[in-house]
Amino acid sequence: MTPLVNPPRKSIHQIDARTKKRNAAEARFKAYGLAAITLGLFFLVVLFTTIIKSGLPAFTRTAVAVEMTLSPADHAAAEKQLMKTGAYQKLFVAAVQQQLRIDATDDAIQRLLGKVGGDIRAFYKENPSMIGKAHVFTLSASSRVDAYLNGKLTRETLVDSRFMQLSDLDLVDGLVDAGIIQSTFNWGFITGADSGVDNPGGAGIGASVVGSFYMMLVVLVLSLPIGVAASIYLEEFAPQNKFTDLIEVNISNLAAVPSIVFGILGLAVFIQFMHLPQSAPLVGGLVLTLMTLPTIIISTRAALKAVPPSIRDAALGLGASRTQAVFHHVLPLAMPGILTGTIIGLAQALGETAPLLLIGMVGFVARGYPTGLLDGFTEANSAMPAQIYTWAARADSAFYDKAWGGIIILLAFLIVMNIVAIILRRRFERRW
Amino acid sequence: MNTNHILSSFDRDLEGVQAHLMKMGGLVEAAIHDAANALENGDTELAEKTRKADRNIDALDELINEEAARLIALRAPTAIDLRLALSVLKISASLERIGDFAKNMAKRSLIVNAQSPVDGVPQTVRRMARLVEKMLADVLDAYMRRDDTLAAAIIQDDEDVDQMYNGLFREILTFMMEDPRSISACMHYHFMAKNVERMGDHVTAIAEQVIYLTTGQTPGAQRETRDLTSIEPALSAPEDK
Amino acid sequence: MKDNRIVERDVDNADIRINAKGVNVFYGDSHAIKDVSVDIPANAVTAFIGPSGCGKSTFLRCLNRMNDTISICRVTGDILLDGEDIYDKRVDPVQLRAKVGMVFQKPNPFPKSIFDNVAYGPRIHGLANTRAELNEIVESALRRAAIWDEVKDRLDAPGTGLSGGQQQRLCIARAVATAPDVLLMDEPCSALDPIATAQVEELIAELAENYAVVIVTHSMQQAARVSQKTAFFHLGSLVEFGETGQIFTNPKDPRTESYITGRIG
Numbered sequence: 011m012t013p014l015v016n017p018p019r020k021s022i023h024q025i026d027a028r029t030k031k032r033n034a035a036e037a038r039f040k041a042y043g044l045a046a047i048t049l050g051l052f053f054l055v056v057l058f059t060t061i062i063k064s065g066l067p068a069f070t071r072t073a074v075a076v077e078m079t080l081s082p083a084d085h086a087a088a089e090k091q092l093m094k095t096g097a098y099q100k101l102f103v104a105a106v107q108q109q110l111r112i113d114a115t116d117d118a119i120q121r122l123l124g125k126v127g128g129d130i131r132a133f134y135k136e137n138p139s140m141i142g143k144a145h146v147f148t149l150s151a152s153s154r155v156d157a158y159l160n161g162k163l164t165r166e167t168l169v170d171s172r173f174m175q176l177s178d179l180d181l182v183d184g185l186v187d188a189g190i191i192q193s194t195f196n197w198g199f200i201t202g203a204d205s206g207v208d209n210p211g212g213a214g215i216g217a218s219v220v221g222s223f224y225m226m227l228v229v230l231v232l233s234l235p236i237g238v239a240a241s242i243y244l245e246e247f248a249p250q251n252k253f254t255d256l257i258e259v260n261i262s263n264l265a266a267v268p269s270i271v272f273g274i275l276g277l278a279v280f281i282q283f284m285h286l287p288q289s290a291p292l293v294g295g296l297v298l299t300l301m302t303l304p305t306i307i308i309s310t311r312a313a314l315k316a317v318p319p320s321i322r323d324a325a326l327g328l329g330a331s332r333t334q335a336v337f338h339h340v341l342p343l344a345m346p347g348i349l350t351g352t353i354i355g356l357a358q359a360l361g362e363t364a365p366l367l368l369i370g371m372v373g374f375v376a377r378g379y380p381t382g383l384l385d386g387f388t389e390a391n392s393a394m395p396a397q398i399y400t401w402a403a404r405a406d407s408a409f410y411d412k413a414w415g416g417i418i419i420l421l422a423f424l425i426v427m428n429i430v431a432i433i434l435r436r437r438f439e440r441r442w
Numbered sequence: 443m444n445t446n447h448i449l450s451s452f453d454r455d456l457e458g459v460q461a462h463l464m465k466m467g468g469l470v471e472a473a474i475h476d477a478a479n480a481l482e483n484g485d486t487e488l489a490e491k492t493r494k495a496d497r498n499i500d501a502l503d504e505l506i507n508e509e510a511a512r513l514i515a516l517r518a519p520t521a522i523d524l525r526l527a528l529s530v531l532k533i534s535a536s537l538e539r540i541g542d543f544a545k546n547m548a549k550r551s552l553i554v555n556a557q558s559p560v561d562g563v564p565q566t567v568r569r570m571a572r573l574v575e576k577m578l579a580d581v582l583d584a585y586m587r588r589d590d591t592l593a594a595a596i597i598q599d600d601e602d603v604d605q606m607y608n609g610l611f612r613e614i615l616t617f618m619m620e621d622p623r624s625i626s627a628c629m630h631y632h633f634m635a636k637n638v639e640r641m642g643d644h645v646t647a648i649a650e651q652v653i654y655l656t657t658g659q660t661p662g663a664q665r666e667t668r669d670l671t672s673i674e675p676a677l678s679a680p681e682d683k
Numbered sequence: 684m685k686d687n688r689i690v691e692r693d694v695d696n697a698d699i700r701i702n703a704k705g706v707n708v709f710y711g712d713s714h715a716i717k718d719v720s721v722d723i724p725a726n727a728v729t730a731f732i733g734p735s736g737c738g739k740s741t742f743l744r745c746l747n748r749m750n751d752t753i754s755i756c757r758v759t760g761d762i763l764l765d766g767e768d769i770y771d772k773r774v775d776p777v778q779l780r781a782k783v784g785m786v787f788q789k790p791n792p793f794p795k796s797i798f799d800n801v802a803y804g805p806r807i808h809g810l811a812n813t814r815a816e817l818n819e820i821v822e823s824a825l826r827r828a829a830i831w832d833e834v835k836d837r838l839d840a841p842g843t844g845l846s847g848g849q850q851q852r853l854c855i856a857r858a859v860a861t862a863p864d865v866l867l868m869d870e871p872c873s874a875l876d877p878i879a880t881a882q883v884e885e886l887i888a889e890l891a892e893n894y895a896v897v898i899v900t901h902s903m904q905q906a907a908r909v910s911q912k913t914a915f916f917h918l919g920s921l922v923e924f925g926e927t928g929q930i931f932t933n934p935k936d937p938r939t940e941s942y943i944t945g946r947i948g
Contacts, residue, residue: 249754320791326752328804328861329781339793447945518904520931520943658933
């Protein structure tokens with residue numbers, strides 16, 4: 011062995027080349043990290059501003075507010091018509107004409123309105139006492155008016171069609187001046203259900219939110235206990251052998267299986283074989299449970315592994331049985347980790363679209379709220395991501411705004427879920 | 443057994459304290475030798491030198507005590523190391539006592555040399571001293587070699603010293619009865635003989651420490667004392683001539 | 684007044700609590716413990732010393748069947764607790780571990796209150812019928828572990844908030860609370876500072892009046908300080924077992940001598 015010889019002493023006030031190089035490398039690395047974070051933040055900001063900018067129009071709606079008095083005779087006449095809503099629509103057009111100071115044809119006004127006849131009819135059906143009395147209706151304008159007022163449609167880009175003509179825009183301006191056309195908050199978007207392809211103004215996401223909620227309920231109730239039970243068994247009780255190794259590998263593989271595979275599996279097993287109702291949140295929940303389970307199992311096992319073995323030793327050393335050790339000590343300590351894994355799994359499931367499309371939970375089936383508390387599981391409904399997909403795929407560009415708005419609601423739903431999880435985790439979290 | 447500690451500084455400490463002990467042993471051997479020679483040859487200068495040299499022995503004893511205390515405090519020795527530390531303390535104490543006896547001998551030889559010597563007695567004392575000197579050399583050797591057989595033999599050798607002392611005791615007694623003028627010198631000779639006999643006992647104690655160090659057992663059965671002067675009335679009360 | 688020195692040297696005549704004969708332990712193919720026979724006396728401290736990996740901890744964990752939790756571990760030979768084979772088919776390890784308590788290297792209180800830590804054992808074994816009884820058990824266990832005065836005013840505080848030494852004494856209190864016959868301690872002071880170590884050692888000495896204490900330690904000085912009997916393990920074998928004073932002043936086996944004087948690791 012060669013003896014270690016100290017090199018001649020140098021002042022520590024002088025920084026040598028090697029140290030300089032290392033310091034430079036460190037500074038460079040810090041800069042890279044900072045750059046990466048800045049880039050990430052930049053994209054996040056871009057993403058959020060885009061989402062909010064594009065999505066906000068969905069929350070406002072351009073409405074036509076007009077006072078209308080329906081005489082009993084008109085009511086009776088309209089009810090006799092074959093196209094009842096059409097008749098109401100005509101009555102409303104007449105009311106608009108009455109309040110309008112400028113000239114306009116009925117057709118032109120008709121073009122500016124959304125499908126409002128149904129709303130009027132529904133109002134009088136619910137409030138028959140209002141017949142013969144004056145009432146201010148605030149009803150949707152057509153999506154073209156919306157687009158014009160939002161600046162998406164200009165006089166230059168407008169192409170005359172049966173939906174809108176250049177001259178109509180003058181009318182719109184006039185109506186805005188007269189205070190008949192106004193912008194209001196679109197409660198209907200948050201509370202409503204999907205509308206027809208020709209009525210973007212009436213489209214709402216409420217029904218899909220309920221669908222997603224029921225689905226998440228199914229996923230949570232099924233995947234959390236099953237996942238945690240499976241993890242506890244695998245981690246704490248299962249003998250280490252080839253068989254458990256195989257299970258382990260398969261669980262890891264399942265986590266990587268594309269979601270569409272689970273969708274087609276759900277279609278084949280739950281709907282075609284087990285004859286569960288189509289488009290039902292129950293089936294959606296079952297499919298998403300299958301998808302979420304591997305995530306929950308993997309994260310739960312990691313959480314269980316992270317509990318110091320000394321805690322198990324302590325419990326076993328006191329004469330606690332395996333089960334007691336796990337349920338009294340290990341599981342409570344692993345709970346925060348398990349919750350984190352669960353919330354990640356649920357968030358993933360919440361945003362999943364592909365499998366839902368395969369089992370029929372497409373947007374347009376979300377035509378209304380479930381009729382009962384339990385019916386919510388079995389009645390056809392959609393889910394938020396499927397709804398968003400459906401809207402984005404529709405021809406009318408007004409649905410595009412709705413899709414963005416839907417994404418805001420989806421994110422809000424996710425944030426609420428996360429907050430609940432964080433609160434729960436706080437309550438479980440303990441110091442070692 | 444592996445002889446080296448994992449911690450080499452521990453070995454160095456042990457070696458250091460033992461080296462000092464050996465040095466002390468050498469000085470004590472020389473002191474016995476010189477004291478005996480000074481007595482036999484009436485060498486006042488040598489006697490004076492021997493008396494002064496005891497200071498070095500005492501200093502070494504102090505040093506060894508200090509080193510052994512440090513060793514025990516800092517190294518927390520166990521088993522063989524503990525026995526070594528303990529035996530070093532005891533051996534150094536014995537050597538120090540032997541040194542004191544040698545010094546005392548040298549002091550007394552200065553006094554007796556000034557008076558008329560008694561024939562034959564200094565030679566016998568010297569012979570005794572030689573024997574003890576050899577025993578001391580042997581016991582230090584046994585210590586270095588961790589030789590408990592040799593140490594046991596040395597304990598037996600002490601009997602010879604005791605025998606010689608018993609003989610000398612009678613001789614001195616006779617001289618004193620024959621010529622009361624020699625009583626003063628004879629008393630000094632007797633003390634010197636007693637010193638040498640005590641040296642022998644201390645060498646025995648060192649030999650016992652060697653056995654303890656090597657085997658971990660203190661030699662159990664106490665050797666019968668051969669200094670009969672204190673128990674035999676025939677010796678303590680001499681018969682009339 | 685009794686002469687402690689005589690009491691300490693008198694352990695050979697004491698009752699034998701655990702009697703191990705020809706114990707072998709295998710981890711899969713490796714032979715971890717080779718034919719070890721040891722008699723653990725009652726009311727005394729027995730120390731297991733030896734270099735790392737010599738099998739002392741493994742052997743200790745055989746005494747309350749903590750090795751059962753390792754699936755590839757196999758134990759042969761007889762270990763008798765008060766004359767009864769603890770590896771008998773009729774023995775439930777859960778019940779055994781209540782009789783043979785264990786304290787671990789790292790203080791490992793549950794992340795619960797001090798009270799709940801101590802009360803856990805009595806609760807799962809049903810040692811207390813009423814709240815008052817439970818309080819009494821907890822108090823006496825904490826008193827026995829010489830920590831009562833330090834924690835009596837904050838029994839609801841988390842056990843993990845105590846200092847390292849206090850935590851370890853809390854763990855000892857927790858083990859004592861199940862009324863064991865034997866206390867196994869696996870390097871109980873290795874994570875503690877000297878003052879806390881001294882407190883735990885004093886506690887061990889007190890505990891030995893009521894329990895058979897077996898302690899595994901890396902510190903030979905600690906073994907020398909607290910134990911009456913010492914067993915030296917080397918490469919899975921029991922090299923020497925005897926009275927502590929004898930082991931530390933005059934060991935019979937050269938391997939023991941080499942180890943305790945610091946000549947082999």
